[in-house]
Amino acid sequence: MSVHDDLTSVQRCLDDLVRSVKRLEQQMGGGGLEMRRVRTDADHLRESVALLREAAPGIAGRKRPDLVSIPDTPYDDSLWTDSDDEGLGARHRHAP
Numbered sequence: 001m002s003v004h005d006d007l008t009s010v011q012r013c014l015d016d017l018v019r020s021v022k023r024l025e026q027q028m029g030g031g032g033l034e035m036r037r038v039r040t041d042a043d044h045l046r047e048s049v050a051l052l053r054e055a056a057p058g059i060a061g062r063k064r065p066d067l068v069s070i071p072d073t074p075y076d077d078s079l080w081t082d083s084d085d086e087g088l089g090a091r092h093r094h095a096p
Contacts, residue, residue: 003056010049018042 021042025035 007049007053007056011053014042014046014049018046 021039025039028035
């Protein structure tokens with residue numbers, strides 16, 4: 001499945017959830033804290049999916065970067081002759 005198909009499926013499920021929450025709210029009454037939390041959570045989910053839909057073209061169009069292999073062979077020590085050991089100070093010098 002593509003990202004678009006998955007988002008469409010999630011949107012359908014959320015629409016069903018919102019309809020069910022509205023029916024439940026009518027049956028139980030909408031004044032209770034628990035019912036308000038469920039309604040608010042369902043609304044937040046809808047907003048989050050809408051944000052995902054807006055970002056979907058960027059997500060679907062992204063290409064994985066090429067992998068760079070790093071050899072297991074040790075580096076040439078001559079590359080590091082002019083550098084200090086990080087956090088340990090310069091070679092052949094004593095700490096103050």
